[in-house]
Amino acid sequence: MEFGHKYEELVAAQGHKAPGFALKDEEGRSVSLYDFIDGHSVVLVFIRDVDDAHTGELLDYLKDSYPRIRYHRGDALAISPGSVDFNRKLFEKHKPPFHILSDEDCSALKKYGIYNEYDKLVGPCIFVLNRAGIIMYSYEGKNPEDIVSMSDVIAVLHDAMISPLDREYEI
Numbered sequence: 001m002e003f004g005h006k007y008e009e010l011v012a013a014q015g016h017k018a019p020g021f022a023l024k025d026e027e028g029r030s031v032s033l034y035d036f037i038d039g040h041s042v043v044l045v046f047i048r049d050v051d052d053a054h055t056g057e058l059l060d061y062l063k064d065s066y067p068r069i070r071y072h073r074g075d076a077l078a079i080s081p082g083s084v085d086f087n088r089k090l091f092e093k094h095k096p097p098f099h100i101l102s103d104e105d106c107s108a109l110k111k112y113g114i115y116n117e118y119d120k121l122v123g124p125c126i127f128v129l130n131r132a133g134i135i136m137y138s139y140e141g142k143n144p145e146d147i148v149s150m151s152d153v154i155a156v157l158h159d160a161m162i163s164p165l166d167r168e169y170e171i
């Protein structure tokens with residue numbers, strides 16, 4: 001007879017703490033989500049492991065928006081189910097100012113509830129986390145060319161930047 005409670009693993013949901021992970025970056029170094037957050041908001045962008053026009057467009061769009069993300073006290077991480085070698089090639093081609101992490105076993109995709117058995121990832125997905133790791137916004141692309149409006153992401157970062165925690169320290 002088995003005693004105790006069995007809990008289902010919760011997937012990522014708006015208003016809840018984001019699932020943690022430690023994945024390898026394009027150079028093979030381990031990056032932990034909660035070490036990376038370090039007091040600022042984070043834009044997590046899940047990309048497909050395909051080097052096509054849609055993935056390139058999203059990476060370039062995010063790269064172009066990166067100064068606005070940084071202005072709003074944020075940073076970005078891209079996550080791909082591709083290998084470290086695949087991500088290194090993608091990184092060298094697009095030269096983003098953020099890391100591209102490798103999720104080869106799709107553990108992060110599964111934790112965030114966006115894993116698809118057939119495609120791994122149908123379209124790009126974005127999660128915006130505040131500096132406490134709470135998911136403030138999520139967007140799940142329905143196909144490879146379905147890219148979120150960066151103005152929506154920036155609006156969420158702006159709100160996170162002016163949180164009650166910040167107001168405590170206003171003079």
